[in-house]
Amino acid sequence: MDESEYLAQYDHHKYPQPFVTVDAVLFAFHEKALNCLLIKRTNHPEQNKWALPGGFVHPTEDASLEATAVRILKDKTGIRPPYLESLKAYGNATRDKRGWSVTTTYVALMAYRECAPTSNRVSEAQWINVEELDGMELAFDHAAIIRDALERLRQKALYSLIPVYALPAKFTLGELQHLHELLIGKPLQKKSFRRRVEQADLLNDTGETKIVGKRPAALYSVKKGAADYNFVRNIGM
Amino acid sequence: MDESEYLAQYDHHKYPQPFVTVDAVLFAFHEKALNCLLIKRTNHPEQNKWALPGGFVHPTEDASLEATAVRILKDKTGIRPPYLESLKAYGNATRDKRGWSVTTTYVALMAYRECAPTSNRVSEAQWINVEELDGMELAFDHAAIIRDALERLRQKALYSLIPVYALPAKFTLGELQHLHELLIGKPLQKKSFRRRVEQADLLNDTGETKIVGKRPAALYSVKKGAADYNFVRNIGM
DNA sequence: CCAATAGTGTCTATCAGACATTATCTA
């Protein structure tokens, strides 16, 4: 049998197979808190529980897993998040009552904005402060996935400026430092933080200022390619 | 409809679905080279090409994706590798001619050993020096997966001793340093490397020695939990 | 002027880089 004959007769539905979904952990920093986008499930299974935005691959519509993630997030938020990174796959026999299932997951960051009012889906999307997640019962193994995503982001806060993508397009260094402190879980030396930012040369001073406290703070924007920069040494350890 | 009714009527085979595989990138250090375990495919598709050890989930046999990876690797090598880490999922419409497919991937490390002669599979398993991979045509997108796995391991070599799991149970510091140099792609200062190893306190001096050159070198073994240690600062930058 | 936040100067501590030196083996 040559390859074309093999492909013509091949049907993977003949074999028992897990089913695949894509879930995204989307974070945004707002009002001094890190928020995670969750959806209230309206259907079985795990009905009425909060879950990560996610869904099945649409084979005819989605070119790749990442495209599926982008479609799902755009549907809920109205935009394509500026930072999207592949996390790992979670798969076992029991995580979903429908059967052996695999979810391929992504971590995404974007500026906080109200959830897309354009969405005409029945399911309700809402930003939840990550501090409040412990008290909530989430669908499937989504609590563990969010923990892993947070840990990934926490690591990045130690040696990169990736968390900046969870801020608005223009932000102050104070806001960025607060976000890093929140992730790392301890206060950082202002001087150390600013030295790193300056040395890395990843931000543009927009020339604008913003009144947060008393003295106006300079507003910065992110340079292109900032996501690729890693510091040689960790901060806050 | 309540949940049990919903589950009773649910059949995911009714919907078009990608199929899922698991692939593992297994590395071992041997004769001053990093080797990757590959399998010569005997069946369609990609017949006669070299591929990563991998396969379908066996839903009734495998409790999880990781269990699938362990089963596959044990089948090829005879053992469960001491280091196994989840890499990302790769999925799109074109990577496999059989249709929209997803592979969930793992990076694994173990001591070099001849491939399991007990394996009665027709497919041939072989260690390939990673330097030689560039000239080979690999199946599917496995070349890209190996690149990502190598990049992950290279990062770990900068701030951890994870590569140690690609060495035998007893090894010299010279061997460990050579492996790190191979991964990082540049020579390291012996003193810097040894300082880190000592400070991290992740190795046991077995008291034994091994003649590599002239003066016998002390043989070390890895302490339990060494995989969890990260240095605060990178080496070799 | 005071209070509060933004931003800087500067000293210290830690650890990697560099490279010379000593130690221990075989031939």
Add this chain to the structure above:
DNA sequence: TAGATAATGTCTGATAGACACTATTGG
């Protein structure tokens, strides 16, 4: 003893931590 590899001593440089200091606003 010579030669080679293993292991150490020690100086320098880079950068994070600590903390005091100055700058700029509103009231």
